[in-house]
Amino acid sequence: MRQSLEPVIKPLAVMESQCPFCSVQCKVKVTEENIPESSRLSYKAEGISNAASEGRLCVKGMNAHQHATSAARLLHPLIKKDGRLVPASWEEALQTISGHFKSAIKERGPDSIGVYGGGSLTNEAAYLLGKFARVALGTKYIDYNGRFCMSAAASAGNKTFGIDRGLTCRLADIPLARCIVLAGTNIAECQPTLMPYFNKAKENGAKIIVIDPRVTATAAVADLHLQIRPGTDAALANGMLKIILEEGLADESFVRARTKGFEELKSHLEKADLSEIASLCGLNAEAIREAAVTYAQADTGIIFTARGVEQQTDGHMSVRNFLNLVLATGKIGREGCGYGAVTGQGNGQGGREHGQKADQLPGYRMIDNESDRAYVASVWGIAPEQIPGKGVSAYEMMELVAKEQIKTLFVMGSNPIVSNPNARLVEEGLRKLDLLVVADMFLTETAALADVVLPVSAYLENGGTMTNLEGRVLLREAARPVPGEARHDWSILCQLANQLGKGDYFTFGSSEEIFNELRLASRGGVADYYGITYDRLRREEGIYWPCPSKDDSGTGLLFREKFAHPDGKAVFTVVESRSPQETPSADYPLTLTNGRLLAHYLTGVQTRRSPSLAAREVENFMEINPRTAQKFRIEDGEWVEVRSRRGSFTVRSRVTKQIREDTVFVPMHWGGAQNVNRATTPELDPFCKMPGFKTSAVSVRPVRLLQREGR
Numbered sequence: 197m198r199q200s201l202e203p204v205i206k207p208l209a210v211m212e213s214q215c216p217f218c219s220v221q222c223k224v225k226v227t228e229e230n231i232p233e234s235s236r237l238s239y240k241a242e243g244i245s246n247a248a249s250e251g252r253l254c255v256k257g258m259n260a261h262q263h264a265t266s267a268a269r270l271l272h273p274l275i276k277k278d279g280r281l282v283p284a285s286w287e288e289a290l291q292t293i294s295g296h297f298k299s300a301i302k303e304r305g306p307d308s309i310g311v312y313g314g315g316s317l318t319n320e321a322a323y324l325l326g327k328f329a330r331v332a333l334g335t336k337y338i339d340y341n342g343r344f345c346m347s348a349a350a351s352a353g354n355k356t357f358g359i360d361r362g363l364t365c366r367l368a369d370i371p372l373a374r375c376i377v378l379a380g381t382n383i384a385e386c387q388p389t390l391m392p393y394f395n396k397a398k399e400n401g402a403k404i405i406v407i408d409p410r411v412t413a414t415a416a417v418a419d420l421h422l423q424i425r426p427g428t429d430a431a432l433a434n435g436m437l438k439i440i441l442e443e444g445l446a447d448e449s450f451v452r453a454r455t456k457g458f459e460e461l462k463s464h465l466e467k468a469d470l471s472e473i474a475s476l477c478g479l480n481a482e483a484i485r486e487a488a489v490t491y492a493q494a495d496t497g498i499i500f501t502a503r504g505v506e507q508q509t510d511g512h513m514s515v516r517n518f519l520n521l522v523l524a525t526g527k528i529g530r531e532g533c534g535y536g537a538v539t540g541q542g543n544g545q546g547g548r549e550h551g552q553k554a555d556q557l558p559g560y561r562m563i564d565n566e567s568d569r570a571y572v573a574s575v576w577g578i579a580p581e582q583i584p585g586k587g588v589s590a591y592e593m594m595e596l597v598a599k600e601q602i603k604t605l606f607v608m609g610s611n612p613i614v615s616n617p618n619a620r621l622v623e624e625g626l627r628k629l630d631l632l633v634v635a636d637m638f639l640t641e642t643a644a645l646a647d648v649v650l651p652v653s654a655y656l657e658n659g660g661t662m663t664n665l666e667g668r669v670l671l672r673e674a675a676r677p678v679p680g681e682a683r684h685d686w687s688i689l690c691q692l693a694n695q696l697g698k699g700d701y702f703t704f705g706s707s708e709e710i711f712n713e714l715r716l717a718s719r720g721g722v723a724d725y726y727g728i729t730y731d732r733l734r735r736e737e738g739i740y741w742p743c744p745s746k747d748d749s750g751t752g753l754l755f756r757e758k759f760a761h762p763d764g765k766a767v768f769t770v771v772e773s774r775s776p777q778e779t780p781s782a783d784y785p786l787t788l789t790n791g792r793l794l795a796h797y798l799t800g801v802q803t804r805r806s807p808s809l810a811a812r813e814v815e816n817f818m819e820i821n822p823r824t825a826q827k828f829r830i831e832d833g834e835w836v837e838v839r840s841r842r843g844s845f846t847v848r849s850r851v852t853k854q855i856r857e858d859t860v861f862v863p864m865h866w867g868g869a870q871n872v873n874r875a876t877t878p879e880l881d882p883f884c885k886m887p888g889f890k891t892s893a894v895s896v897r898p899v900r901l902l903q904r905e906g907r
């Protein structure tokens with residue numbers, strides 16, 4: 197018998213998991229193998245068929261195991277001694293933290309402690325972090341990075357529909373839509389595995405309208421691209437609404453039967469001037485008309501918004517104006533229709549439903565509502581008065597840190613000194629803390645400043661549920677042992693609570709036990725998970741919330757008969773057209789916007805530690821139009837200082853016709869001197885406290901010229 201010369205490669209492990217990055221939550225199988233005649237291991241990632249991602253993976257999902265298996269993982273707790281972080285035992289680390297918490301509570305009160313969470317945490321960890329803040333610490337100060345992500349669309353959905361779920365329909369409705377509006381959302385780079393849904397819609401004859409200041413990879417599928425001036429989406433939606441009403445394209449019977457507030461909107465729009473709107477948005481009035489008529493005349497349609505529209509100081513109202521469009525044309529509550537806030541982080545949706553937000557309790561219950569407090573208190577086994585009141589939003593918490601009102605900060609699942617606006621102030625504030633604790637897989641820019649760093653498990657190791665952008669709850673099972681001494685977030689919280697003398701409220705032995713309490717705490721709430729169990733999740737391909745009982749199949753398409761407000765009606769609102777929050781001036785003549793690249797994720801902590809992803813984009817850059825570059829004497833590929841009233845950063849120029857002449861674009865994935873957030877504005881939307889990330893007035897100067905001037 198002939199023997200094969202190929203060495204036999206046997207998989208050492210086959211791990212079934214879920215990509216840790218974006219809100220699609222693609223299912224993945226990672227196979228670990230020995231590289232023959234070497235001590236190294238190789239990994240191969242493949243998509244697993246399931247209802248949301250249909251077996252697809254994007255380049256980030258294909259390479260996610262690289263950061264999880266990287267040598268840069270934190271394997272032991274670290275404590276700062278003589279200004280340096282040095283390895284320590286868990287016992288010492290937890291004692292240091294709980295000892296400090298106890299004295300801080302005694303000397304300054306529980307509200308001197310802040311808790312800062314993230315949308316990458318599982319539902320179980322997010323739920324427990326909220327409970328930990330309120331029950332173990334007794335502080336009102338808890339918020340999370342999703343404030344920068346979902347808050348404008350979440351608050352708009354609540355006001356208009358009475359409920360906030362990323363998509364009001366299923367992904368399966370996308371191919372049934374005859375017109376799709378993609379406003380400030382770059383799906384091709386940010387949720388790439390969803391693109392086939394849109395391609396299918398196009399094959400079925402759908403028209404796609406993209407609203408973005410840049411010609412993005414998503415704009416490549418557009419039939420119509422409105423290359424809008426940043427910060428003017430509310431005005432654009434007013435223009436579209438005006439045309440729809442004037443042309444008699446509103447769905448009068450839907451409006452009459454299912455909504456309220458239309459008359460006020462109508463009289464407001466009568467006063468609107470289309471040519472003024474067009475010039476405010478930097479668009480051609482005819483293009484606005486074409487968009488309005490195409491959307492209104494289609495039998496079915498879906499409007500999506502994401503951070504381009506939402507990360508503005510009028511983000512809440514801008515989304516509400518897009519929702520006005522949805523309601524005016526009756527495109528909701530039936531197949532192929534709806535609205536979608538394209539959620540961002542892996543658990544951006546679930547992370548906001550179960551108590552990480554300053555004003556919310558699990559199940560989307562409100563912290564200032566007496567009966568909501570009483571119900572959650574009964575599940576937690578405490579008196580309602582023991583639940584603290586409403587705290588403040590993420591950036592406001594950083595302001596309290598800078599003012600030294602919050603002196604202790606516990607960060608789990610975020611890198612705030614890179615991702616907050618006005619990053620300089622945030623960094624200065626964190627340096628003034630008495631104690632900064634960071635629980636992470638890596639020594640992030642924020643962790644490097646910490647007094648105690650706790651190593652946590654990664655997606656391959658940590659089981660739990662994640663809720664994707666459709667509101668579909670998915671179970672991610674643990675697939676490999678935790679490396680070194682890393683621990684799960686939930687177990688760290690239980691151990692700390694125990695040391696604070698609150699162990700009786702945190703007796704969980706598994707994430708499933710936590711989920712079972714979450715189910716109960718969410719029962720009867722807006723985001724009702726009661727009917728969802730681990731067993732069901734193992735059998736079914738995810739379950740949509742609300743799911744109030746075990747025999748309920750979950751609700752994919754919302755609002756078939758009524759909206760979630762008590763009277764069942766959706767609410768129109770009047771939205772003013774306005775100029776962007778910061779308009780260019782002689783000193784700061786350009787508008788800086790920012791966003792994402794395909795290969796990197798958020799502050800880049802994970803993707804910059806994945807060699808295959810890091811190699812795709814090694815440093816930050818600024819997209820600038822050739823005419824603008826010429827005006828400011830900027831050559832392609834040279835270092836440019838970008839300066840706003842808050843501060844400056846330095847990146848290379850990338851000269852491209854794909855961006856408006858009055859706008860520059862810089863990705864958000866790098867920290868330090870390349871961090872775009874050194875220049876962004878910390879002004880907040882009054883409704884939801886979303887920072888106006890996406891529009892700042894800036895100047896741009898080649899470093900070459902600055903050096904020549906001796907600056």
Ligand SMILES: Nc1nc2c(c(=O)[nH]1)N[C@H]1C(S)=C(S)[C@@H](COP(=O)(O)OP(=O)(O)OC[C@H]3O[C@@H](n4cnc5c(=O)[nH]c(N)nc54)[C@H](O)[C@@H]3O)O[C@H]1N2
Nearest residue numbers: 380381382386426427502503504540541791792794797798
């Ligand atoms: N590859 C990758 N994917 C990701 C992430 C990542 O970091 N990398 N992050 C995840 C997360 S947490 C989120 S929140 C989502 C974000 O997903 P998106 O919101 O789609 O991402 P962004 O790139 O921030 O912004 C989208 C687009 O808005 C445009 N834009 C800027 N200003 C304006 C404006 O004023 N009006 C309009 N209409 N458009 C504007 C930008 O040019 C950009 O193309 O992506 C998720 N997926």
Ligand SMILES: Nc1nc2c(c(=O)[nH]1)N[C@H]1C(S)=C(S)[C@@H](COP(=O)(O)OP(=O)(O)OC[C@H]3O[C@@H](n4cnc5c(=O)[nH]c(N)nc54)[C@H](O)[C@@H]3O)O[C@H]1N2
Nearest residue numbers: 316341344345608609610611615635636652798799801864
């Ligand atoms: N200029 C500008 N700034 C922005 C944005 C923008 O568009 N423009 N977008 C904003 C948006 S939408 C978002 S979502 C924020 C996000 O910004 P950040 O909150 O800083 O998000 P990440 O960079 O993902 O940091 C998450 C950290 O958590 C760690 N981590 C991952 N999984 C886990 C886990 O299970 N447990 C624990 N303990 N840690 C974990 C990662 O290693 C990483 O260090 O940035 C915001 N900032």
Ligand code: SF4
Nearest residue numbers: 215218221222254257
């Ligand atoms: S980044 Fe998003 S689209 Fe890409 S594989 Fe991960 S979950 Fe899927």
Ligand SMILES: [Mo]
Nearest residue numbers: 344345540541
């Ligand atoms: Mo996000």
